[in-house]
Amino acid sequence: MSDKPTRFPVLKPEGNVPESAGVAEENVLPVLLSRREDAIGFFETLMKGPVSNTLGWARKNSLFQYPFVTACCGMEYMAVAASRYDVARFGAEFPRFSPRQADLLMIVGTINIKQSPILKMVYDQMAEPKWVMAFGVCASTGGFYDNYATVQGADRIVPVDVYVPGCPPRPEQVLDGLKILQEKIQAQRHNVATLEQEPVVSTPDSKRKSFLGKLLSK
Amino acid sequence: MAQALIDLLKEKLPDAIVSSHTHCGDEVVVVKREQLVDVIKLLRDEPAADLKLLAQIACVDLLTFATELTGGGSIASQEAPAYLKASQGPREPRYQVAYNLASVKKKHRLRIRVELRSDDCKVPTITSLYPTADWWERYCWDMMGIEFSGHPNLQRLLMYPEFVGHPLRKDYPIQRRQPLVHEHDFPDLVRGPGPGPGGAGVPMSQTHVGRKNVDPNTYE
Amino acid sequence: MTQKTQAAQAADTAPVALNPDPLELDDELPSAFSKVKLGPSHPATHGTVRLNMTLDGEKIVECIPEIGFLHRGFSKSSENATWHQVLPYTDRLNYVSPILNNVGYILAVEKLIGITDTERSKYLRVIGGEISRMCDHLTCVSAIGLEMGAMSAFLYGVEAREMLWDRVAEMTGARMTTSWTRIGGVATDTPPGWIERVKETLPRVLELTDELDKLFSKNRIFVDRTRGIGVIGADEAVSWGFTGPALRASGVDYDVRKAHPYLVYDRMEFEVPVGQRGDTFDRYLCRLEEIRQSARIVTQAIEQMPPGPIIIDDWRYALPPKKDVFTSIEGVMAHFKLIMEGIHVPAGEVYGFTEGSNGELGFHIVSNGAGKPYMIQVRAPGFPIVGALPRLLQGHSLGDLIPIFDSINMIGGEVEQ
Numbered sequence: 014m015s016d017k018p019t020r021f022p023v024l025k026p027e028g029n030v031p032e033s034a035g036v037a038e039e040n041v042l043p044v045l046l047s048r049r050e051d052a053i054g055f056f057e058t059l060m061k062g063p064v065s066n067t068l069g070w071a072r073k074n075s076l077f078q079y080p081f082v083t084a085c086c087g088m089e090y091m092a093v094a095a096s097r098y099d100v101a102r103f104g105a106e107f108p109r110f111s112p113r114q115a116d117l118l119m120i121v122g123t124i125n126i127k128q129s130p131i132l133k134m135v136y137d138q139m140a141e142p143k144w145v146m147a148f149g150v151c152a153s154t155g156g157f158y159d160n161y162a163t164v165q166g167a168d169r170i171v172p173v174d175v176y177v178p179g180c181p182p183r184p185e186q187v188l189d190g191l192k193i194l195q196e197k198i199q200a201q202r203h204n205v206a207t208l209e210q211e212p213v214v215s216t217p218d219s220k221r222k223s224f225l226g227k228l229l230s231k
Numbered sequence: 232m233a234q235a236l237i238d239l240l241k242e243k244l245p246d247a248i249v250s251s252h253t254h255c256g257d258e259v260v261v262v263k264r265e266q267l268v269d270v271i272k273l274l275r276d277e278p279a280a281d282l283k284l285l286a287q288i289a290c291v292d293l294l295t296f297a298t299e300l301t302g303g304g305s306i307a308s309q310e311a312p313a314y315l316k317a318s319q320g321p322r323e324p325r326y327q328v329a330y331n332l333a334s335v336k337k338k339h340r341l342r343i344r345v346e347l348r349s350d351d352c353k354v355p356t357i358t359s360l361y362p363t364a365d366w367w368e369r370y371c372w373d374m375m376g377i378e379f380s381g382h383p384n385l386q387r388l389l390m391y392p393e394f395v396g397h398p399l400r401k402d403y404p405i406q407r408r409q410p411l412v413h414e415h416d417f418p419d420l421v422r423g424p425g426p427g428p429g430g431a432g433v434p435m436s437q438t439h440v441g442r443k444n445v446d447p448n449t450y451e
Numbered sequence: 452m453t454q455k456t457q458a459a460q461a462a463d464t465a466p467v468a469l470n471p472d473p474l475e476l477d478d479e480l481p482s483a484f485s486k487v488k489l490g491p492s493h494p495a496t497h498g499t500v501r502l503n504m505t506l507d508g509e510k511i512v513e514c515i516p517e518i519g520f521l522h523r524g525f526s527k528s529s530e531n532a533t534w535h536q537v538l539p540y541t542d543r544l545n546y547v548s549p550i551l552n553n554v555g556y557i558l559a560v561e562k563l564i565g566i567t568d569t570e571r572s573k574y575l576r577v578i579g580g581e582i583s584r585m586c587d588h589l590t591c592v593s594a595i596g597l598e599m600g601a602m603s604a605f606l607y608g609v610e611a612r613e614m615l616w617d618r619v620a621e622m623t624g625a626r627m628t629t630s631w632t633r634i635g636g637v638a639t640d641t642p643p644g645w646i647e648r649v650k651e652t653l654p655r656v657l658e659l660t661d662e663l664d665k666l667f668s669k670n671r672i673f674v675d676r677t678r679g680i681g682v683i684g685a686d687e688a689v690s691w692g693f694t695g696p697a698l699r700a701s702g703v704d705y706d707v708r709k710a711h712p713y714l715v716y717d718r719m720e721f722e723v724p725v726g727q728r729g730d731t732f733d734r735y736l737c738r739l740e741e742i743r744q745s746a747r748i749v750t751q752a753i754e755q756m757p758p759g760p761i762i763i764d765d766w767r768y769a770l771p772p773k774k775d776v777f778t779s780i781e782g783v784m785a786h787f788k789l790i791m792e793g794i795h796v797p798a799g800e801v802y803g804f805t806e807g808s809n810g811e812l813g814f815h816i817v818s819n820g821a822g823k824p825y826m827i828q829v830r831a832p833g834f835p836i837v838g839a840l841p842r843l844l845q846g847h848s849l850g851d852l853i854p855i856f857d858s859i860n861m862i863g864g865e866v867e868q
Contacts, residue, residue: 081492083499083521084864085546088590088627092616095609110494127391128499128520129412131492157539160405160524161398162390169414181627255562255801283689286804287830289815296819329815331802331830335689335698335705342802363692366838374526389519389867398527399826405527 068203072116072142073195074104079115081135084122086149089181098184103191112138117194120167123151129164136171142203144174146194149181156180233258233339236280243273249346259329259342267345268355274332274341275360282332282341285357288367290375291327294401325349326377330357347377356381374399484512489852491520494598499863500837502852509848516840521863529827533793534560534634537824542628544829545865548587548808549629550579550619552865556827557632558713559803559814564634564796569763572636573714574756578649579631580714581745581752582619585656586612587808587860588738588745592663595735595857599676604666611659614652621645634794635769636762646753653746660742668736677732681843681855684729691842692835695810696737697859701729707806718755719748734858768794793822802830809833809860831865 080090093100100106109115112135124132136145147167150156153176155165167173174197177190237251237260247266252259262270274282324346333340345354356379357364368379369388376397379385387394391411396403490501499521505513525544529537541556542549554576561567568576593608616626621642623629631638667673683691688701698705706723708716724740726733762769766785775782798820804813810832817826836859843855 080494082494082497084523085543085627087497088546091590091609092613095613096606097610097613108494123521123523125520125522126408126411127522128491129410129414131520133412135492158523158528160528161403161408162522162524164408164410164414170412183626254799255565257800257802259800283686284694285692286694286811286813287802287815287828289802289828289830291800291817291826296825299819299821299823299825329800329802331813331815333811335703338710340802361690361692362842363690363835363838366834387519389522391519398524405524405531 064205065201065203066199068205069199069201072203073198076103076105076117076144076191076195077107077109077115078105078117078119079110079112079135079139080108080119080121081132082121083124083128084149084151086121086151086181089179089184089187090119090121090148093184093187098188100188100191103188103195105191112136113140115139116143118143118145118171119148120145120152120171120173121148123149123156123158124164124167124170125162126164127162129170132167133170144194144198145171146190147173147176148187148190150178151180152176153178233341236274236282236339236341239277239280240270240273243277244270257340257342259344261344261346264345264347264354267343268357268360270343271330271332271357271360274343279337280341281334281337282339284333284335285361285363285367286331286333286340287329288364288371289329289331290371290377290399291329292375292399292401293322293325293327296322299401323348326352326375328354328371328377352376353378353380355379358382373397376400482508491517497594497861497863499867500861502840504849504852506849509850511844511847511849511852514841514844514852516837518837518863518867521867523864523868525868526826526828529824531823533823534796535794537827538630538632539628541829542630543864544831544868545587545807545809545812545833545862546627547590547862548580548583549627550576550583550623550631551587551805551807552812553630553632554580554714555803555805555807555812556814557634558805559801559816560634560796562803563799563801563816563818564768566635566763566765566768568636569760570757571640571759572761574752575637575641575761576632577714577716577719578749578752578756579619579622579629579637581748582615584808585742585745585749586615586619588742589615589656589660589663591738591857591860592667592735592742595854596663596667596673598853598857599673601666601673604663607659607662607666611656614656618645618649618652621648633762633769635765636760638762640761649749649753653749657743657746660739664739668739674732676850677735677854677858678730679728680731680847680851681734681858682728682730683839683843687842688729691839693810693839695807695832696741697734697836698810699724700726700733700737702727707804707811711804713805715752715755716748719751721745721748721751731854731858738860795820795822796824804830807832807865809836809862809865812865829865829868831862831868833859833861833866837861837866 080087082090092098094108105117112118116139118136118139120132136143145167147153151158151163152167153173155163157180159165164170175190175194177187179186182190234253237258240248240260244266247262247270249261249263251261274280326347326349328345328347330343331340332343347354354377356368358368358381365383366388368382369385371377372379372382372385373387373390374397386392390398393411394409396407484505484507487504487506488501489504491499499518501517501520503515503517504511523543525540529540532540537556538553541552544552589608589612593605593612596602596604596608619629620626622645623631623639683693683701685701685703688698689703693701694705694707702725704723704725707713709723721744724737724744726737766781766789770776770789771782771785776786777783796818798818800815800817802813802815804811806812811830812832813830815826815828815830816824819825840856840859843859844852847855
C-alpha cells in the first residue's frame with residue numbers, strides 16, 4: 014500500500030467496516046507525521062497567519078464568478094443571483110463574463126464532450142488564484158446522462174473545489190456550497206506575492222544561442 | 232380528415248405510393264424514394280393540401296425491432312437470446328425516414344415515410360422545397376447516417392467533426408465516448424455490483440479494481 | 452451657388468479612376484471582413500450555441516450557428532429507460548417549462564396506447580402546463596431585458612417566476628424538474644389550501660407582468676432596439692418551420708391549443724395574441740400577452756376542475772394504489788410488472804404534438820411492444836427557429852443580434868436534445 018493517505022474511500026473485499034481487522038491499519042495516519050505538520054503549521058500561522066487570514070477573508074468575500082452556464086442549472090443559477098436568494102450578500106455578486114477577470118468558475122450544467130475543450134480553455138485562461146464550483150450533478154459526475162455525449166463530471170477535465178449536487182440544486186444548497194468554498198478559501202494559505210520560477214522550457218540545442226550570438230546572427 | 236390527402240395522392244401520383252394506413256389518428260403514406268420530392272412538392276403546392284409546415288424529419292433504425300425486449304433501466308436491457316437473434320435475418324429495410332407535414336391553414340397533417348435498406352441509405356433532399364429541411368436532414372445524417380443527396384451542406388450538426396460513427400444507430404453502444412480532451416480517470420471509483428458496465432456480474436470481492444500505480448492525489 | 456467650372460463639371464461626371472496609391476485621403480480604407488466566433492460560453496447565447504460571424508465592421512455579413520454543445524443524448528437515453536423513466540429526461544428538454552414537456556410526452560404515449568386520462572387530471576395538466584408556460588415567458592422577457600442591460604426588469608421577472616415555482620413545488624415536489632405526469636394521469640394532487648394560494652399568487656404575478664410591460668413596451672431604448680429588427684414574413688416563417696410565438700408574431704394565427712384542441716383547452720376561453728410585423732418587438736409582446744392569457748386559463752381551470760381520481764384505474768398502465776399493493780395479490784403483481792418490466796405500449800408509431808411554450812412540441816415515438824420506447828425523437832420548437840437564424844440576421848448589425856437571439860428563446864436543452 015502506498016504510504017500517502019488515500020484520498021478516496023477504497024472499497025475493500027471485506028467491506029469498509031472500520032472494525033474489520035484488515036482495513037484498520039491502512040487508514041491510520043502515522044502519529045509523528047501529523048504532529049510535525051501541526052508544529053510547522055503553528056509557526057507559520059504565527060508569522061504569516063494574519064496576512065494569510067486577511068487575504069483569505071478578502072478573497073472569499075469578493076468572489077468574481079464566471080458562470081459557465083450550459084443547461085437547466087442555469088435557471089437555478091438565475092434564481093440564486095436574483096433578489097430572493099441573493100448571492101450578492103455573500104460578496105459573489107457580479108458575474109464577470111471574462112475568464113481574465115474572474116476567480117470562481119462555476120460550472121453550471123452538463124458538460125458535453127463537444128464543450129469540454131472550451132471548458133478547459135476557459136479554465137486555463139483564468140489567473141491564479143482560482144476556484145471551481147461544480148454546480149449540479151451533471152457537472153459533478155455527469156448526472157443521469159451516462160451516454161456517448163456527456164463528460165462524466167467536470168472534474169475529469171478541470172480540478173473542482175466544491176461540488177454542489179442536485180438536479181437542479183435548490184438555491185439554498187448552492188449558497189451552502191458557496192459557504193463551504195468560502196471556508197476552504199479562508200483555510201488556504203494565501204501569500205501576498207509568490208516568487209514563481211520561470212517554467213523550464215526545453216530548447217533544442219540547435220536553437221540555443223548566446224545573446225551576442227543572437228545579435229550577430231540573423 | 233387527412234384521408235382526403237391520401238386520396239389526392241392516389242389520384243395524382245398513384246405509382247409513388249407503396250402503402251398507406253391510419254394508426255392512432257395519424258395518416259401515414261409510404262412512398263417510393265425516387266418520387267419523394269414530387270410527392271412532397273404536390274402536397275405543398277396543391278391548394279387543397281397546403282402542407283406548408285414541415286414539422287419534423289424523423290429517422291428510425293429498425294435493426295433490433297423484433298429482438299429488443301422488455302426491461303428498462305431498472306434491470307438493464309434484456310436482449311433476446313442468441314438463438315432468437317440468429318434465427319432472424321438482418322432486418323431489411325433497416326431505416327425509415329418519416330416526414331411529418333402539417334398545414335397551418337387547413338389544420339390537417341400527414342406523414343410521408345420512406346423505407347431504406349442498410350446498404351443503400353440515400354434519400355433525395357427536400358431543402359429546395361422547405362428551407363427548414365436543411366437542419367433536419369443534417370440531424371438525420373449526424374445521428375443515423377442517412378445520406379441526403381443534393382443537400383448543400385451535409386455535415387454533422389450536433390456531434391463534433393472528430394466523432395466517428397452515428398450514435399442513434401442501434402449498433403452504436405450508448406456508453407462509447409470519444410473524448411476530445413484528456414480526461415482524468417478515477418480508477419478506484421467503482422460502480423458496484425450488478426448488471427451493466429463497471430460491475431457486470433463481477434463478484435463483490437473483485438470490485439476493488441484499479442491501476443495500482445496511479446496516484447489519485449494528482450491529476451495525471 | 453457658385454457656378455462650377457466646366458472642368459469641375461467634367462470631373463464630376465467622368466468615371467473615377469482607381470487610385471493605386473492607398474494613402475490618398477479621399478479613398479476608402481482597405482478593409483477585410485473579420486471573423487468572430489460568439490460563444491459557446493457566452494451569457495447571451497444561453498450558453499450553448501456558437502455563432503460563426505463574418506462582420507463588416509458592425510454589420511453582420513454572414514452568421515452560421517453551430518449547435519451541439521448541449522447534446523445530451525436524449526433519444527438514446529430514452530431507449531434505455533422504461534416509459535416512465537423517460538419523464539425526467541423530458542423535463543430537461545425545455546427546462547424552463549418542464550410540465551409542458553411532461554404533458555406533451557405523456558399525451559403522445561397515451562395517443563399510442565389509445566387511452567385518455569381522468570377529468571380531474573386533464574384540468575390539473577392544463578393548470579400545471581399553463582403555470583409552466585407563464586414561467587417560460589417570464590424568463591424569456593426578463594432575459595431580453597437583462598441581455599440588453601436592464602437588470603431590474605430581470606429581477607422582477609425572476610421574482611414572479613419564484614412565486615410560481617413555489618406553487619409548483621407545493622404541488623409536484625420540485626421547483627423546476629417536476630416529472631409530474633404519468634400515463635393515465637398525474638402523480639400528485641393539489642395539496643390542501645393550494646387553490647387559494649394560487650388565487651393569491653396569480654394577481655401578484657400579473658402585477659409584476661404589468662411592471663415588465665411598463666418598463667419595456669414604451670421604453671424608447673427598448674423599442675428602438677427591437678422594432679423592425681429581425682423581421683420575417685408569414686409565409687416565409689411557415690416555410691422555415693416556425694411555430695409558436697415566433698410564428699404568431701408574423702401574423703399567422705396558429706396555436707395547437709386552438710387548432711387541434713387537446714385536454715380541456717376547448718372548454719377554456721382565451722385569446723391567442725397574434726402580431727403584425729414579425730419583428731423582435733412583436734415576438735416579445737406576444738409572449739407578454741400570453742402570460743396574461745395563461746393566467747386566465749388557470750383561473751378558469753381552477754373554477755371548472757371537478758373532484759375525482761387523478762389517475763386512471765387501469766392497472767396495465769397506472770400503478771395500483773398502495774393499499775391494493777399491500778393487501779391484494781393482483782395489486783402486488785401489477786406493481787411488480789409495471790416497475791420491473793415497464794408498461795407495455797402496443798407496437799406502432801405516433802407523432803404526438805402539443806403547444807409548448809416556444810411552439811409545437813412534437814414527439815415522434817416508435818414502440819415495438821416492449822416496456823421501453825424503441826425510439827423517441829423530439830420535435831423541438833426552437834430547432835427550426837435557430838436554423839433560421841442566418842435568415843433573421845440578414846442585414847443587421849451586431850447590436851441587433853442579441854435582441855433577435857433572445858426573442859426566439861432558444862432553449863439549449865430542447866434544440867440539442
